[in-house]
């Protein structure tokens with residue numbers, strides 16, 4: 271479904287990504303791990319079409335993303351959504367949250383996701399169904415972002431992210447701004463949505479335990495270079511790249 275072919279990107283003559291290739295099949299979850307500055311977010315932005323690579327291309331559902339324009343690009347974007355680390359950033363502080371949840375649907379009036387068919391004539395009911403999908407009470411529909419907890423806001427950002435029934439959800443550190451107790455709840459929600467909606471995930475995180483929980487395969491970036499790629503159940507294999515082993519060791523030390 272998604273093929274990233276030999277992507278390179280340089281900022282101010284410093285390579286942020288060098289010759290990165292990877293693929294994601296429908297319904298699959300891929301984790302991208304690496305330390306700060308390793309190029310994870312840059313890769314996510316290129317896949318979302320928010321940044322252009324200097325070299326290489328991204329094919330999604332058979333089309334080259336960086337050559338699409340106008341309506342074709344818009345139609346393509348619908349299938350690719352993002353959940354950011356900071357949920358507040360993706361919610362308009364001046365709108366009751368239900369309006370932020372259905373905003374993407376307003377940009378795509380012809381799109382009726384399968385789970386919203388029965389309520390398609392009523393925007394607020396659509397928001398209510400999306401709230402249900404992410405485990406939020408309808409009592410919160412009229413609230414403003416500042417009246418909600420971090421976990422509730424992230425659920426709302428997830429509801430917005432799935433509102434157009436995308437194929438791929440790019441999650442960029444989706445739990446790192448949350449309290450530890452809430453992180454697991456949001457991860458469980460994402461996993462449930464993946465099953466229910468047959469979503470693919472590109473899960474960007476420095477939290478190896480979260481990636482291990484969410485993803486079937488893991489890709490490791492170091493200084494913009496893909497140094498290791500493997501099935502999650504091979505995370506502790508002796509054949510792992512020394513850098514992967516170091517990341518695993520560091521994450522275990524944090525948990526001690």
Ligand SMILES: Nc1ncnc2c1ncn2[C@@H]1O[C@H](COP(=O)(O)OP(=O)(O)OP(=O)(O)O)[C@@H](O)[C@H]1O
Pocket residue numbers: 281282285286304305306307308309310311312313476
């Ligand atoms: N818009 C930009 N302009 C200049 N340099 C950038 C830009 N975006 C990223 N970089 C640089 O590219 C490199 C990779 O950054 P990137 O944000 O992709 O890493 P990351 O692994 O996502 O880090 P973090 O976990 O801290 O978000 C870094 O050296 C960063 O400073």
